Amino acid sequence: MPVGTQGSVKAVSPEDLSDANVRIILANTYHLYLRPGHEIIDRLGGLHRFMNWTGPILTDSGGFQVYSLANLRNISEAGVTFQSHLDGSNHFIGPEEAMEIQRALGADIIMAFDECVPYPADYEYVLNSVRLTSLWAKRCIKHKKDSGQALFGIVQGGMYSDLREMSAKALVEMDFDGYALGGLSVGEGRETRQRVISETRNFLPDDKPVYLMGVGGPEDLVEAVMLGVDMFDCVMPTRNARNGTLFTSKGKLNIKNAGFADDKRPIDEGCRCYTCCNYSRAYLRHLFMARELLAYRLNTIHNLFYYSDLMEGIRRAIAADRMDAFRQAFYEDFG
């Protein structure tokens, strides 16, 4: 899922997304709640209509951004009090509010409200956080009622194996439509992340989607899929595109590189995206150096296409039962 934080996947239009084979996008509840406000979006017919995207949307619960962007005031069993990062205004979101905001936005998949613990955090803190997240998860299910939206629970527990197990089992007990792994990609390192994913996955059902939140690079996706993860979101393809870092089957490429100044080739000679079909590295480098807005769009289209194509390849490999071979070939090329 490309990330459309403020109701727009940065630099591209809905048609650009479709053309890049994007099937589902993520939008951030926290941002849309603050601006333009979920009530306005509700009155305008919901987020799909607001942003002119007819495909599926997943909204996060707002939790992660409340902890990472807002000025946090207080966490209680009721919910979280915080100050907006935009204007310092005071707000409160608890599990009931998170369900109501996401109902108003009208996403197809919504997320339970969780507490995201900082990393590192000591055992007692994380234990209490897991208990609170389970309590909130139950209240989310109760409050959501029949909005017709799929609701995913979020497994927390930091890097503690037994707390991840506790969190996963508590949520599975509540029978969510899907399960997310939260609180990863927070500086714990790849090895620890792989361990937590692998251990936690054992306690999640095989017939429900498993979603690894906020991850990641192409290698991270391949590795997590090997461990049984189905869904991802990450700003990497879009943010990197805007920084001039482009993904290719042979690895990353920095479009600012002076060597591209008169390079007639597309970003990736095997790629069939709009950007690669129509523009040279020389032109893309020029646009980027000249800070032309078109640079961000063309780069984003390519990176999104790359990610879509990678996931499509993974799906085909799984269907043909040759994921190991796919992984090996991926590393041989990507390096």
Add this chain to the structure above:
Amino acid sequence: MPVGTQGSVKAVSPEDLSDANVRIILANTYHLYLRPGHEIIDRLGGLHRFMNWTGPILTDSGGFQVYSLANLRNISEAGVTFQSHLDGSNHFIGPEEAMEIQRALGADIIMAFDECVPYPADYEYVLNSVRLTSLWAKRCIKHKKDSGQALFGIVQGGMYSDLREMSAKALVEMDFDGYALGGLSVGEGRETRQRVISETRNFLPDDKPVYLMGVGGPEDLVEAVMLGVDMFDCVMPTRNARNGTLFTSKGKLNIKNAGFADDKRPIDEGCRCYTCCNYSRAYLRHLFMARELLAYRLNTIHNLFYYSDLMEGIRRAIAADRMDAFRQAFYEDFG
């Protein structure tokens, strides 16, 4: 002609231009000469291929930007020495260089190299400038030879009626493919500009296109057409779009206006552009306030469509010999 200064009409793609009924664009010789360099563009197959635009392109001579952007060092009969506004490097462009750069860029219409006088300027200064511009014009014709490009001369002469006449007659004598009115829209006021256009137009042939450079607002276009002008270029539709000012049949609209926060209507209810067909004022306001890159593209598409539509209406009115009625109706709506 929308302005694609650096080989890109800011915020939009070639397909966006076509969809907005844009038929021809302008690119700036000075900018492309400095970055990425005309020789690179030549090696890559010319500007059309470089930027993926198959329609006609007009390049200016570089003159205006040398005088307005660069740090001017010296003007002699040979040409102009200046320092790049990008890195302070030293450069020289004379009429022969202007022809060679524009040949390398490969535009369909190219402009003679002229001296643009500041405003206001005294009579003697402008007289000498007109003489120099005529001298350079002759050398441009001589140097251009058979590039297959159409070459337009640029009438100068400041706000002095007799100097405009002198400049126009000298250029017409040389038999250019078209004639531009330069040195206007420099702070002289609408009345003076109208007088200069009107007087100068008398000395230009009716069977060649007349191009008013760097103008203007919708009213300016309507008025100049009444005086016999055929072509225009201006950054107004694109720059205004990026500032949130949108043109409608009822006048201008500022998308930042708080009243649009939950306005379901398109920018202009009668408009059939991509933006108006798919997005509400509320969404466009949100994108603009949130500084989403998509805002600039959607706004630009609308303003370009508005300008294309205005010129299409003018062409139809002229063909039907009802330009006076068109003008009256325009002012009744636009206000």
